[in-house]
Amino acid sequence: MQDQESERWDDVRVFLEAYRLLSLGMAASRLGVDTSTVSRRLAALERRLGVRLFARSREGLLRTVAAEQLFEAAEAMEAAHARLSRDASSVEANAEGTVRLTLDPGLAEFFVAPALARFRAKHPRIDLELDASPIPRDLRRREADLALRSSKLAGSDLVTTKISVETWMAVGAPTLIGRLGALSSWDAAPWITWDRDMSSYAPAQWIAKHAPRAPTPLRTSHFASQIVAAEAGLGLALLPAPYARRPTLERARTTRALAASVESWPRSELWLVAPRILRDVPRVAAVWTFLVEEMRAIVGSSTSRARGR
Template identity: 55%
Template sequence: MAVRSQDLGDARWDDVRIFLAVHRHGSLGQAGARLGLDTSTVSRRLTALEASLGARLFDRTREGLVPTRIAELVLPAAEAMEAAHRRLARDATGAESDAEGVVRVSTAPGFADVFVAPALVRLRARHPRIRIELDASVRVLDLTRHEADIALRSVRPEGADLVVTKLASARWVAAASRELVKDAGRVASWDALPWIAWDRDLGSFPAARWLARHAPGAEIALRTSFFLSQLTAAETGLGAMLVPEPYMHVRGLAPLRYAAALEASAADWPTDDLWLVGHRALRDVPRVAAVWDFLIEELRSP
């Protein structure tokens, strides 16, 4: 039987609540302890939910209960039901909902290392029951397929199921270590400097195109598509690089000074936007909403 997310519409909230607790804790006993129910009651009501869906939600193993594919399919709908229930309770009583569980965040490797990972200690202090899974890869995860709960993107995605908000815009600038900037003085030609460049697999990247267009004769001291390697090399004085301004400030780099003849090429420096993206069905789930609000607070430009 193919179970769709809307198939939970006929399920009782109490049974769905048990499903979520079992999914999060991996055992009937722990779920019962969390909900204040005995194990037999949890087991009986979970069985009733499975019967109403016509599908098994968990495989029983020696290590505990393992969610089936059907469980993962209905999980977003269950969490949406939870969010609606909590909103109802919050609106009626004014009480804050607890946020707990796993939130999967997707972003680019450099941004994850420099901005997201250092902020997680503050998130944990505020929401100790939230656990973050951070996907810091160049592969763009599909939120509509629930490959991630929240994403940080430099290009605004399109999709009716997505919620998108702009956090910031940042200009790329030519920068280097403070020592190299001092030694170079006022640069008269971009070709006069050694550069740290993107590898050929990212030759169409805006920063790579700028360097190819405005410094075609420059010595390339390092070519790599690993952004953190670029930053580290620039800090040591290996060469100049094009870098978004926020990275320059946190990594001790300084902007290059340049002659008036280079003003037109400097005006051609790329600009990046930062977008916070989520799935509409999960936006009000407490664990997702808590991380969403935290990232806005941490990353949005004043």
């Protein structure tokens, strides 16, 4: 019985390599067997399932609809086998393929994209697709493999971990901060704020409440534009703490008169989310681990730096 289970797992391994590489020869080389063995294993799997998984062409293998449908279950089996064997090296060896990550544009541009060279050096066989959009994607419908989100998603079919709790703070270009001095009223500073489509957003509401008569030289819901404008000295912007570590921005100086409003700065959470069935798939697990380590290092660094100002 154990031998039969081992043979079936070997067939699934062959299927995964053939699916990913679309070549019998390359799959055989990766598995350390000859091409005839790969062909025989695939044929055995097709007979057992009663479907055709690949069509042959001069360019290599062509996936059938049945292969596309089987791939997710095969990856889940691969992940379960890696957990069972507790072999971290095999997980690293099998970490390959494409992972689609959905996240806010600001996170993508300022934190994730700059870290991708380090990720690629560690996982050269994983390709990342960044869906940098404020529009939420449905992980249950496989619109993405992973998500960095500001709210926790509930459901037994999802796995989540909290990356951080971030405090937003008023920041601006050092020249502007120096010119403004210690503020006794938020109305005394020019503000970069959110456009009307984001008026219900907590940071926008904070500015509307505490700086109702302040000049607003720019309203935009494009986060990167807010940051660039603040760096250029156009006005103060309310940004999450990780952005305060940028050398081109400095926290606003305040007097005791603004102590209560500073204490009421908005807070937001950052969560990493994945479908449960994909969480331990090697390619997804590799990205998950990297994002947790990378984002927590960034948040920890920015928080200590912001507190030191």
